[in-house]
Amino acid sequence: MRHIGFAALLILLAQTAGALELEESRRYEVADPQSELRVLSTADVEVFEPIILAFQQENPATTVQYDVASSSEVMRGLYEEGAAYDIALSSAMDLQIKLANDGLALSYSSAATESLPGWATWHDQVFAFTQEPTVLVISKAALEGVPVPRSRSALIELLRTRPDIFDSRIGTYDVRTSGAGYLFATQDSRNTENFWQLTEVMGRLNARLYCCSGQMIRDVGDGRLAIAYNVLGSYAQSRLADTPGIEIVEMDDYVSVMLRSALIPVTARSADESGRMIDFLATLSARPDLVAQTGLPAVVPLRPNEAPERRPIRLGPGLLVFLDKMRRETFLRSWVSSMEQR
């Protein structure tokens, strides 16, 4: 995950006004190119490649330029630089909403986007195409003989009673630097009364703070961490095979479900060209092969009463609230004081 927080983004803005900082870039040429689709994404090339190849099978005359950047870079590029892209894919729901709200996205509508559930689109501009739950990743070895916590209160109880296992072996996002971590934490603070208590307990146990899911999962696999809280389920799932010592636990009381979303920047050549990729992504649920290859769970309609604890984070201006400068300062201050009280 390449989230960096909004504050970090502001700092970045001050420092690096100029070209977009890409982490990876790959060009998918075709024999007889008729058009080119420029994609700016936060997902690794290796994760997303199957989708691009499948897209090119359906659109054999489209060259795809796939650039990867952190979510804050994606935001900066589109918001400040006016970077020319035909489609922007990001896991930072709040930043995607901000782009659309502030008028930097084009509207697009088609049968495919109409078929998406209402909670998966906003304003005909932001289209979710995956739903990725946050999970607890535990080290089987470390939790040998200990009941697996299924809820946050159970987790708090366990952390309190077994400091011997957990001291310095809890991992979670550093919400100051990780956009995703900040999003999950703020959603947690809205959805569960135990959030601040849990943060305090983790702080007391010298929790280690991470920028990204990948590192956290690796450390749980190595046994350096006993548990990692609020890890992206899709990443954990894809590491499960080569990281044998870990177990994925989905909480019973409440699970934040992050929606990876696509939008068409105002710099796109044409909304209809880009629309073909949006349509492809919106109908990802019809391609279980791609879902399996990428480990990105496609958006499927929620059935009533099915897993009521899995709540997709709502796409909409509500996400702007925690991007508010002051609200963010206040939140971070509380979080830091909970985390760092020793």
Next chain:
Amino acid sequence: MRSGDATGSIKRRLVVQLGLVTALLSIAFFLAVRVVAEKAATDTQDNILAASATSIVEAVYSDSGEVRLELPYSAITMLSTVSEDRVFYRVLVDGETITGYDDLPLPEGRATGIGPVFDTYPFRGEALRTVQVARTLSVQDQPRQVNVVVGQTRLGLGAISSRITTNAVAIGTAFFLVATALSFLAAQNAIAPLDRLAQVVARRGPNDLRPVTAAAPVELVPLVGGLNSFMERLRQALTRSEDLITEAAHRVRTPLATVRTQAEVIHRQTDHPASKKALREMIRAVDESSRSAGQLLDHAMVTFRSDQLETQEINAADLLRDVVDRLQPTAELKDIHLALELDDDPVTVRGDIILLQNAVRNLVDNAIKYSPADTDILIKLSGEGACQMAFIDQGRGFGEADLTQLTSRFSRGKNVDDVVGSGLGLTIADDVARAHGGALDICSNQEGPGACVTLVLPLS
């Protein structure tokens, strides 16, 4: 009957006028619905905006000399529950933006701290509805002015408004169609008494001059009254002229009868052949005059009685026999044989005996008159389909005469030569036939020379 030139139709005028009225009403309704609904929708948005801005301004607090805000989550989500509109906000303390979109313009007008100020202006490519609320916060005994501006695009409003417009158009159109259909019915209904009256008048026989008694609405009473008094005057005029004719015929016949009697007496007493011949001529002329006067009388009577027939069951054979018996002497004078050929079954008609006798007598009389001496006249009765009485003679026939003209009053054929007549006989027969719902058929004798006149009457 000829009708006057029609100048427009009342019904069409009613329908068109009512249609125009309903069209106007429909449009007025549509506009009213739109205005009211749009006002309601705008008010709703304004209320939510104001609530949002108020909850933000209430969340502003001071913390060790600094003004801070914890942007309430609900303040923003309450704006996005129904629509997917874009949302902007800005918080100012003493004119300094502390958070939010610092390029968001302030709504025009001054917030007094009492009521919110609303405005609509374009912002980032779309029309934005904004509200500003204000509050004074005391920070370390210093009053600080806090202003909150919240804005929202109007797409949701547009959607509501277009839905309302669609509904209003649909309802307006339905209203118009229903109202037009109803006004058509209403016009039809309003016209109905007029139609009824027209039918009542049209259904009348040509000589029916009784007053119209059909119930009519107040508006038609003057018309009916006018019609009735007109008919009354007409009837009186007719009666007067009939009376005159009757009186005149009577006055002519009485002295003629005296003259005839005297002439006969003298004829018997004189032996002078020339005088005898002159007297015979005189008697014949008197007879003809008397006959003409009689026919005039008959005609007047027929016209008069046709209005009010005194009907009864009549055996046609008896009727014919009776008339033939009476005219036998006249026929014998010319050596004419009257042959009666009757139907096997009795033929009965419903009619006025006096009128029918009159008609038959005139027809037999004509046959005798226009037949040469020593011929046969066949009177044939048949009850097939209708009561048909045919009078077939072997006389001169109608020749070139226009058969349709012979039944008009005082019209005589070109074949009359020396035969005297008034031109009323066929007229009387025809009138009687019509008064009974029958007809008079005039044609030439199919077998040999002569005429064939048939009186056709409906069977009872």
